[in-house]
Amino acid sequence: MNKVVTMILVGAGNRGRGVFGQYALDMPHRAKYVAVVEPDEKKRNTFAQEHGIPASMRFEKPGVFFAKTDRVADAIVIATPETERLGTVLGAIDKGYHILVEKPLGCSLDETIKIIDAAKKFEGIFVVCHQMRHISGYSVIKSLIDSGRFGDIITIQHSENLSYHHMAHSYVRGLFNNDSMTPMILAKSCHDMDILCYLIGKRPVRVSSFGSLTYFKEQNAPKGAPAYCLDGCPAYKDCPYSVLKIYFNEDTDPACIRQMGIVKNKRELFELLRHNQFGRCVFRCDNNVVDHQVVNIEFEDGVTASFQMAGHNYFDRRITKISMTNGEIYFDLTEGLVKAYTFSPLSEEIIKPQGMTGSHMGGDKIIMDAFVDAVRTGEKSYILTPVEMSLDSHLMAFAAEQSRTQGRVIEL
Ligand SMILES: NC(=O)c1ccc[n+]([C@@H]2O[C@H](COP(=O)([O-])OP(=O)(O)OC[C@H]3O[C@@H](n4cnc5c(N)ncnc54)[C@H](O)[C@@H]3O)[C@@H](O)[C@H]2O)c1
Secondary structure, three states: OOOOEEEEEEOOOHHHHHHHHHHHHHOOOOEEEEEEEOOOHHHHHHHHHHHOOOHHHEEOOHHHHHHHOOOOOOEEEEOOOHHHHHHHHHHHHHHOOEEEEOOOOOOOHHHHHHHHHHHHOOOOOEEEOOHHHHOHHHHHHHHHHHHOOOOOEEEEEEEEEEEHHHHHHHHHOOOOOOOOOOOHHHHOOHHHHHHHHHHHOOOEEEEEEEEEOOOOOHHHOOOOOOOEOOOOOOOOOOOOOOHHHHOOOOOOOHHHHHOOOOOOOHHHHHHHHOOOHHHEOOOOOOOOOOOEEEEEEEEHHHOEEEEEEEEEEOOOEEEEEEEEOOEEEEEEOOOOEEEEEEOOOOEEEEEOOOOOOOHHHHHHHHHHHHHHHHHHHOOHHHOOOEHHHHHHHHHHHHHHHHHHHHOOOEEO
């Protein structure tokens, strides 16, 4: 019989409870949480109750957890904010837990390198949650590239197009709105840097970037707009960012609500939005991260890639177009179709990858499946995102930010 992998969750917020916790509730024959570390009492106890974790295995801080326990499970899932990564990862390595950690690995290049260096001496499974590599659409593209039918990659055009309300929630009002923690290109787009490295399969050499915060600024606030949307804003009928339009829809992303804490109903949500950070006027926040950025990357052997992050779009979609010596591959993640063409013989193919449903187009479940299988069997080949493969994506993101702010090309 296959073993149930026992786990500890560190950080029972949106990702921790809603994605990694939900996995064990959906797949009790594969994974079980036996301890939780979370400073917020309500979140800690909610998670513990959902997973049947006794009071003795609920902790407020990772330091206390590591000091008070020996190795109590097979694996640890780290879903804290990135500010809390380094100590938690080092503690987990020290205790010998298999590790799944959220991206990005750290808030600075120094932290990232410390983690990757520490991981070199670690023999367990160590996965970074770059789940895009596991989305079946990208797996199809990777196998088309590897088939050799399309020749060699010359260049890739890739973009991450955020819907206007996703941009506002996460990067204007929300948790990732200020580069005192992480720049946008790291917080959001280390996924994109990672997928470029994965598809191209070569190392990056040089990076340049431009971008700025253009729109979400006080000077663009409607006349008379108060600090909070619900404080009688005169513009709420016309403003697309009104909290009433964003947070009370059938298709409002539950991840947005989970980032506000444990919210039981719409009445509670309404009360929270009167004064929490997500209820603020989008033109009157403490945000400073860009709302648009372009990055150019040169890889080994002269392969190039251009990346664009744009925060003003009707809906979320990543688009990837790969130009190769004998063909072209095009993929719109939201449309869910891979379109592949070869020049010789002339051919056109449209592929509908299977399983692109659920959070992050199925990537979250598949990466957890891969992690659990790797821990169960000790077989590292399940893992597409081992920690050492995150070095280049993080280097590219930090270099892009350096280029953008210093106005120069950065050699890696
Ligand atoms: N892979 C992805 O696609 C993806 C998507 C969204 C967020 N993320 C990343 O996941 C991480 C968590 O994001 P989130 O949206 O869940 O945020 P969140 O704020 O909802 O969850 C973080 C949780 O960690 C807790 N926490 C804070 N300090 C802690 C500590 N020292 N020890 C234990 N817990 C602590 C917070 O109280 C909170 O409950 C971030 O690093 C974010 O960048 C990844």
